Amino acid sequence: MTMAALAEAMNKDVDHVVDALLHTSVALDSLEPDTVLEEQLIKEVVRRSGMKFRWAALSGVKERPDKDARRSPPADPSNLKPRPPVVTIMGHVDHGKTTLLDSLRRSQVVSTEAGGITQHIGAFLVQLPSGERITFLDTPGHAAFSAMRARGANATDIIILVVAAEDGVMDQTVESIQHARQAKVPIIVAVNKCDKPQADAQKVKRELLAHDVVCEEFGGDVQAIHVSGLKGDNLLALSEATVALAEVLDLKAEPSGPVEGLVIESRASRGKGPVTTAIIQRGTLRRGSVLVAGTCWAKVRFLFNENGQAVTEAGPSSAVEVVGWKDLPSAGDTILEVESEQRAREVVDWRSYEEEQQKLQEDRRAIELKHTLHLEQYRKQKAELEHLSWRQRRVALYRANKNAFAVRPSERTQSDELRLPLIVKGDVDGSVEAILNVLNSYDAQQQCLLEVLHFGVGDISERDVNMADTFTGSVYGFNVGANKAVQQMAAKRGVPLRLHAVIYRLIDELKAELSSKLPPLVSENVVGEAMVLALFEISVGKKKVPVAGCRVQKGRLDRRMKFRMSRGQDTVWEGSLVALKHHKDDVQTVNAGMECGLSADGGVLFSPGDVIVCFEEVAVPQVTSWDPGF
Template sequence: MSALCSTLVLRTGLTLCLRRRAATTRTLSTCFQGFPGDTVENSGAILRKSPCSCSSSLRLLGSGSYRSHFPRIHCSRGYAKKQARTERASARPADKKVRKQQVSTRSHMTVRELAQAMGKTEDHIYECLLDRDDIDDLESKTVLDAVTIREVVKISGMVAVPIREHEEKKKEVKDAVRRPPPDPSALVRRPPVVTIMGHVDHGKTTLLDSLRKSHIAAGEAGGITQHIGAFSVELPTGERITFLDTPGHAAFSALRARGALVTDIVVLVVAADDGVMEQTLESIKHAKAANVPIIVAINKCDKKNADPEVVMRELLSHGMELEEFGGDIQSVKISALKGQGLTELAEAIVTQAEVMEVKGDNKGPVEATVIESRTDKGRGSVATVVIQRGTLRRGCYLVAGTAWAKVRAMFGETGQQVREAPPSTPVEVMGWKDLPSAGDLILEVETESRAHEVVGWRLEQKKEQKLAEDQVEIDRKAKEHLEHYQAVREATKDLRRWQQKKAKYEEFKPTPGSEKAKSTEPELNIVIRGDVFGSIEAIMDTLASYDCEEDCKLKVIHSDVGAITESDVEMAAAFDGVVYGFNTKVPKDVAKLAEQKNVPIKMHKIIYRLFEDLKDELSAKLPMKEELDIKGSANVLQVFEVTVGKKKVPVAGCRVTQGEMDKRRDALLVRNGEVIFRGSVSSLKHLKDDVWTVRQEMECGIALHKCPDIRHGDVIQSFEVNEVPQTVDWNPGF
């Protein structure tokens, strides 16, 4: 067999032809790994491992050009077979299909969550969804449905592996919960928590003033309480009582309900000269819902027009069975201003507490309730709390909702620092990392890491709840879209293709009138800042009653506790809005920025003044209203037809019955009390003369421009148009 050539492959991509003898061997292809400049003999480390021999040296000269004698390589048949098997084995894995990356997915994920699960950026997710119509609306927090998630994963060359529901439910519950009820033998006596409730201006805060010999009421804006106050009062008898003073105004319904839930006894204050009012009834409802006993304090009995008996009968008609009528509800006649009847009221409270056997557990982890929360410039986030179980000390770790704290300091109602707070003690707690919400349950945990764990678990639960709510809305909109699509297809199924396209275009074609109306629709955007969480809550609850969206839209773009900040001003400037501050402050630099940005900042200390101002702002956004001012009226006695050119024009013979008719003013044609025509006066004559005006009790002829029909008995009125400002028809309850 003649000599053949095989190929020797180098790392540089150069090839070398080798001439082989094949007298007793078969031709094969041998892989030789070398470097430019190497000789076959110098690379013998590779060749010696094989039963080959080279007859001459070979030197590679560079890329593409080399000159040398071909070496002769002799190889056995067994080695050739072994090399062939090795080459086939090494080539086999390359033929296998590359395994795709698996991505664990849930039925609903946000863009950010999907990007993290895939190990990609959020921009990659957006690129995969470029063909969607709502691509501009997608954000990091946008929730994607299961179909979209699978599509993104598939486009990315990965495989979606859904997490099964039962696997998700296996997550360990890491929340903090209340302790079991304590052993009755371990309970100790504690001061009762008493909530003062009643209608606005019935004397609740004045009663507390008299009990603690202070002057809180005199310092309150507008004479009304606007958030819960918590005080511990020592009575002349030596008994100690914790009082909660709740607002009586309608806007603070949530605060009254919260006060009733943390109290042992409710003292219902009713003015003897005013009787049972709206918030009185609401306070009764809150107390009964919380199953809390009530003591009625009939206040202002020193006034001349006071009638306690009428008040008692009114209470009886609303299901309040007083002891005077054979019931079990105590009532005390007092005068908070003059200090009359306070001893009797204190005795009634102490008696009720003894009957109830008010006791508490002062051992173990703390349980408390947030009464109020605010941001203090020198102290940070501060919460007013009432201890219900355990003893709170400095250094304790607390969790309330999704906020946690390490107690840095505690203050009593007079501002003094306290070392510990047993049950029924109201204190202000410093050290909150985030501001807790009023009404949140406070639980003590062992360590800071445990506090982080509880808060993280609660945030995760809130996120899952939000995803579920969003999915309900997504499903609802998808269903509406499908129903609309099916209705359109059903309506156009018998049309030709071009007719279907035209119908679809007409349906979605924007109408200039509607777009213009939408762009000019009145709207007021506001930013709200309050002193405490309860104030913000009361304002937002009242804003929820706004029912004039058709006249002017009202949007709260931001609300928070604390002083007004530069970001509030920037936000209001971006939305052409107004900043409202309630019992808070405006730093000088913020006020200067607001002046530069032309952003109004409106400060109020009384809640109903704030809403009066807000109503004025809403009314100012409304367009001017056209109002007709009737200047003259004439009865049509007879109708004539006069030829003008080639047309016959009706002319009304009239008698002026009121004011005067003026040709320069527009006129109304009224028939049976209904306006059937409005236009200009083309002709006004008295006898045969053209005149400008005709006075009362005079006869005249009136021709109306383009009025087709005038009848005997009609009334023609001359009027002027005045533009008057509109007012928003909204009653916030003040």
């Protein structure tokens, strides 16, 4: 092994290894951190360091068992049956997506969303008057939920792009178009809020042309339907357009065989445990089925539809809540059915092993990169010290690189006042993901260091409060609660619990807390201004003191405040006054229009025409410059 690797294994620096080799036969001049040491020298260094070594066989590469869950082979065309289309409602925030869906299924979803905006993916099966069934996904429009919109696009057959006729194409509208294009999903445009006086549907269609969305009236193949989600106008035409496009796509799936699906959302439910919202893409999911998603597995105990009613099975294109997971899978994970619990455990063990190996490789590459950077620095310094003897060179290098080869976590030397440790808890996996994505936009060069100590799904626990108390941090919760015992514990320890149901309010409070950590800025408030008219001296004991005869032109001069003297464009003095007189009287203030005599500290040489400014310093609260786009 190399000297650097040996030093790392012993938790020492490279110079410690050099010291241990001083009285051996090895030529010290030839030693560098990347020098490979023979077995005997390694043993000698370990012994001289007061350590012991032991022999161990190299761990062999674990062979992949032929037991991993994989997607089933393509279905036999004769077994395929028509399935309902999965349609995603996408668009800019507050353009009426949820209200439109609410009108389609005659319920009150929009009233249940905090702040009137959708903050999760809602999955619902809608029965149309014609008898056709459509599974709708309602995705958030807010900028923070980009990953959730992308997930919705990847799970869908058709995207209904909702654009408000009064606002036109906006940021999340463009982003939704990009998600649809990347997922290669056809679009139907729903020009919403056409009942408003400011509505201009033609302007919306023209704006869409700039983003390669060409409606039928302009010679394209994208259907555009004018609707009003609030009043329910023209929704039948939108439904018929969706059914017609689904028929063209000829959507089919195999209702038998192993289940395949996609985790749309996951959350921890009190009483149910880990729960996922899933779209079934193949097969029929039933109670008792054994599923694998990522590094989690489940034996299905209950299935619930969008109305919270228990169902016994869910076929292709169904949106269903699955209860029975041992752990919480991540949103976006593929769901695959396996034949037994034993098989599920084997699959999860293998996937966990693969993740561990990948992490080890990433850690190894990071260590190698760090050693490479240090070696370049080491060689450069060594070349600069070639004229010294090897012993002088080693001492110089030791002083310059004392900790260069020790791989340790990076440390930031900021005071506790400029750190904000956070614990983030959310009701579902997607909410936590969205918040962390927002926090990732925080610039590391900001004055206050933002640290996420822990994040997870579920209500605030005593463990969260303990951790926040240990690191003097805050707990932020999104759509979660904290029981009375946790609240009392947090209040007793002074741990802030910041619970919100609307994401932009959570971020606003986080920005306010970051700003409160920053030191105040000092602002100068000009109180008065005077001009030097004449110079004279007075005797103070045996000492002559220069005095400036001035006239106050603006405001007032206050002896207790600070002063600055300017000569032309240059500031030649700044400080305090020794004396301020009006005629022969010592005074504290002199107002505009009055004449006075003043002497300054530091033996300042006044000159007629100099301008003297009186000012006070005011502390102004500093506001963080972080802009997450809210």
